[in-house]
Amino acid sequence: MPPAESAGTYMKRKAGLLILSKLHRLFLNLAVAAVTMAPLPALAASGQPVSDITRDVVNFLGLHADKPTTPSQVINFFGFGSNQANNPADPQPVAEPVKQEVAPREIAPAQLTDVGAPPRLPAATAAAPSVQTPLHRLFCVEYARMRSGLSVFGDARHWWDHAKNIYARVSHPVEEAVMVFSGSKRLKRGHVAVVTEIVSPRQIIVDQANWENHGEIDHATPVLDVSRNNDWSQVRVWDIHSGTFGAHVYAISGFISKSLATASND
Numbered sequence: 622m623p624p625a626e627s628a629g630t631y632m633k634r635k636a637g638l639l640i641l642s643k644l645h646r647l648f649l650n651l652a653v654a655a656v657t658m659a660p661l662p663a664l665a666a667s668g669q670p671v672s673d674i675t676r677d678v679v680n681f682l683g684l685h686a687d688k689p690t691t692p693s694q695v696i697n698f699f700g701f702g703s704n705q706a707n708n709p710a711d712p713q714p715v716a717e718p719v720k721q722e723v724a725p726r727e728i729a730p731a732q733l734t735d736v737g738a739p740p741r742l743p744a745a746t747a748a749a750p751s752v753q754t755p756l757h758r759l760f761c762v763e764y765a766r767m768r769s770g771l772s773v774f775g776d777a778r779h780w781w782d783h784a785k786n787i788y789a790r791v792s793h794p795v796e797e798a799v800m801v802f803s804g805s806k807r808l809k810r811g812h813v814a815v816v817t818e819i820v821s822p823r824q825i826i827v828d829q830a831n832w833e834n835h836g837e838i839d840h841a842t843p844v845l846d847v848s849r850n851n852d853w854s855q856v857r858v859w860d861i862h863s864g865t866f867g868a869h870v871y872a873i874s875g876f877i878s879k880s881l882a883t884a885s886n887d
Contacts, residue, residue, distance in 0.1 A: 725795055725796035725880050727794065748841040749841060750859055750861045751839075752833075752839055752840070753838040753839075754837055755837070757836070758831075759830040761777055761812050761814070761829060761832070762776070762813055764828075764829070765777075765814070765830075768815045769799050770879055771788060771799060772787075773799075773877070776811055777802065778803060778808070778874075779811070781801045788878060789879075790876070791876050792852060792853060793852075793853055794816050794825045794853060794876055795816060795876055795880070796817065797878070798881075799815055799878075800815075800825075800873060800875075802873060803872040803873065805871070808871065812829070812832070814827040816876065818841075828840055828841070832858070842859050842861075843859040843866070844857070844858055845858075853873055855870050855871065855872055856871055856873055857869070
């Protein structure tokens with residue numbers, strides 16, 4: 622309690638904040654329930670048992686049909702849960718996806734050369750790596766959806782599977798595509814980042830959110846392919862604090878692109 626505030630005033634303010642918090646949670650739960658349960662009557666009318674419909678909704682959200690579903694599980698599905706902080710981060714969100722004036726560039730498999738090249742400093746780019754603090758904490762999946770326009774949900778490590786038969790999935794970088802980090806002991810929920818520039822067959826630039834688990838946005842972050850076969854299956858990420866590539870090697874599932882008309886090797 623602040624020293625200049627009386628005990629009565631402090632208790633009233635605390636009670637008010639508690640009520641607001643409960644109302645916010647109530648409205649959020651009602652909104653989630655309305656979104657997930659609204660289609661049920663129409664589906665039930667079609668002859669499908671309600672029990673089966675409920676199971677389908679639960680399975681779609683990645684929950685467990687034989688266990689109680691909590692509001693936090695549903696919220697985490699959309700990438701807003703507090704435990705999404707295990708995912709890495711990226712830059713200031715935009716109101717709508719960036720419009721492309723020219724066709725996105727991509728690294729075609731035939732261009733993958735220079736296999737034995739050692740890690741090197743990032744090439745000169747239009748913007749230097751920087752960190753931005755947004756108005757509210759951002760998670761990587763939240764930011765990637767806003768930047769790319771992809772309608773993919775769930776933990777970042779599941780994006781690769783969830784995008785199958787919906788968007789083009791490629792093994793090589795494409796501008797404005799989403800790079801999917803596989804789940805690992807270090808990245809339990811995986812990570813996603815948006816490719817903004819292709820520097821060379823072994824280096825790209827990405828924007829990402831919450832990479833440092835502070836809800837921040839990391840602009841113009843260099844990423845280096847360190848895989849043995851130059852297939853973008855393993856990368857190292859630029860560390861802005863030390864001014865060099867980080868020591869950790871991260872596994873990559875691939876790149877999801879909304880702009881490519883056809884899927885590649887999937």
